[in-house]
Amino acid sequence: MPAKRIIPCLDVKNGRTVKGINFEGLADVGDPVELGARYAKEGADELVYLDISASKEERATFTDLVRRIAQRINIPFTVGGGISSVEDAARLLDAGADKITVNSAAVANPQLITDIAARYGRQFVVVAIDARQIDGEWRVTTHGGSRLTDRELFSWAKEVEERGAGEIMFTSMDHDGTRSGYPCDTFARLCDSLSIPVIASGGAGSVADIAEVLDAGHADAALAASIFHYGEITIDALKQQLTEKGIEVRR
Amino acid sequence: MIAVIDYNMGNICSLGNALGRLGAEWVLTADHDVIRNADRVILPGVGNAAEAMANLQRLQLPELIWKLRRPVLGICVGMQVMCRHSEEGDAECMGIFDAKVKRFPAVPGIKVPHMGWSRISNLESKLFKGIEKGSYVYFVHSYYAPLCPDTIATSRHPEMYSAALKYENFYGTQFHPEKSGDVGERIIRNFLEI
Numbered sequence: 187m188p189a190k191r192i193i194p195c196l197d198v199k200n201g202r203t204v205k206g207i208n209f210e211g212l213a214d215v216g217d218p219v220e221l222g223a224r225y226a227k228e229g230a231d232e233l234v235y236l237d238i239s240a241s242k243e244e245r246a247t248f249t250d251l252v253r254r255i256a257q258r259i260n261i262p263f264t265v266g267g268g269i270s271s272v273e274d275a276a277r278l279l280d281a282g283a284d285k286i287t288v289n290s291a292a293v294a295n296p297q298l299i300t301d302i303a304a305r306y307g308r309q310f311v312v313v314a315i316d317a318r319q320i321d322g323e324w325r326v327t328t329h330g331g332s333r334l335t336d337r338e339l340f341s342w343a344k345e346v347e348e349r350g351a352g353e354i355m356f357t358s359m360d361h362d363g364t365r366s367g368y369p370c371d372t373f374a375r376l377c378d379s380l381s382i383p384v385i386a387s388g389g390a391g392s393v394a395d396i397a398e399v400l401d402a403g404h405a406d407a408a409l410a411a412s413i414f415h416y417g418e419i420t421i422d423a424l425k426q427q428l429t430e431k432g433i434e435v436r437r
Numbered sequence: 438m439i440a441v442i443d444y445n446m447g448n449i450c451s452l453g454n455a456l457g458r459l460g461a462e463w464v465l466t467a468d469h470d471v472i473r474n475a476d477r478v479i480l481p482g483v484g485n486a487a488e489a490m491a492n493l494q495r496l497q498l499p500e501l502i503w504k505l506r507r508p509v510l511g512i513c514v515g516m517q518v519m520c521r522h523s524e525e526g527d528a529e530c531m532g533i534f535d536a537k538v539k540r541f542p543a544v545p546g547i548k549v550p551h552m553g554w555s556r557i558s559n560l561e562s563k564l565f566k567g568i569e570k571g572s573y574v575y576f577v578h579s580y581y582a583p584l585c586p587d588t589i590a591t592s593r594h595p596e597m598y599s600a601a602l603k604y605e606n607f608y609g610t611q612f613h614p615e616k617s618g619d620v621g622e623r624i625i626r627n628f629l630e631i
Contacts, residue, residue, distance in 0.1 A: 187546075188576065256451060261616060262616045352552065
């Protein structure tokens with residue numbers, strides 16, 4: 187088994203890194219290229235950059251940013267946000283992205299997963315799934331959790347895998363932003379039902395939370411933002427503590 | 438000058454950027470004269486081995502590559518097509534390395550593709566000068582070359598297989614040195630200095 191991966195996530199708007207705290211009041215936490223390079227130096231295994239820009243002009247800025255990231259960073263990085271066509275994916279691939287992540291657009295048009303994977307390979311496609319529990323059932327949501335769909339988490343994850351996704355990034359919208367930990371039973375069931383890696387996202391408040399989702403939750407990787415951006419723990423210190431707990435990480 | 442072979446097999450952006458960070462001069466080309474006269478030749482590759490082999494044949498490159506006497510490095514599928522055969526598309530390959538590429542078997546709890554950072558050991562080449570045994574490098578693959586006389590590095594998923602191969606002036610890495618952080622950068626630098 188490869189080492190469990192630690193992946194800092196950087197939200198980008200207008201070429202700058204931001205992070206929403208409870209989805210309100212965005213705080214600027216620096217230049218995306220510099221911050222990414224710092225994380226890579228500290229031992230990040232991959233980086234995820236999400237474009238949260240609203241307009242087309244801002245999206246063009248993001249493509250330039252992806253080019254600069256690719257020139258500077260020597261570890262894999264994934265980009266996402268607003269990708270809704272094969273052309274969007276191609277533009278980011280050409281700029282140097284190793285992987286792209288699709289979310290709402292894949293729910294609206296699952297063929298998009300098939301098309302991008304067929305053209306650029308399974309390793310290029312990460313499908314993000316946001317879900318919340320409604321009456322005991324995990325239901326897929328879109329548009330940052332604001333829209334509930336008819337899809338059920340486990341069957342959608344299976345379909346995503348069969349359509350050619352290389353990885354799944356799962357966020358529980360019940361836990362995202364709460365820093366209260368991950369739903370580990372759900373993660374374990376999801377990871378065991380798939381043959382592709384699962385990245386745990388949304389909910390990390392402590393090292394113990396991350397250790398639990400990687401161990402009891404069977405997740406292959408953990409994605410986090412705030413605990414790194416606000417310097418609560420460095421990636422190196424996190425990995426040191428995970429190693430002490432018997433979890434294999436790259437050091 | 439480094440010739441990076443252009444045979445329409447995936448994006449070479451990250452490889453180009455990695456060479457750029459090392460200050461190396463490189464050119465993306467399928468031109469026989471340029472490849473023949475290059476100090477170093479790199480055969481990258483992402484995608485399907487059978488398609489990769491067909492593209493190389495269309496450009497009449499296998500014979501040319503065979504005759505090169507300067508160091509040649511195949512990366513990922515680039516390494517696989519330098520082996521004898523690949524199960525992916527049942528492709529007859531170049532036969533430089535004495536290995537037949539197989540698909541990882543379906544084993545419960547073992548994910549395919551093998552994606553992420555794994556350790557390399559049994560490092561036996563100048564390619565790994567200064568690299569510690571057990572260093573982590575980045576892999577993305579569903580097919581692998583078993584251990585063979587040309588193996589110069591091993592990894593596990595979960596069985597041991599070839600992480601790198603060497604035959605005379607030909608080198609191959611299953612992992613992506615261009616995405617493997619400082620360790621990968623050192624491996625590329627070693628290749629340029631061989």
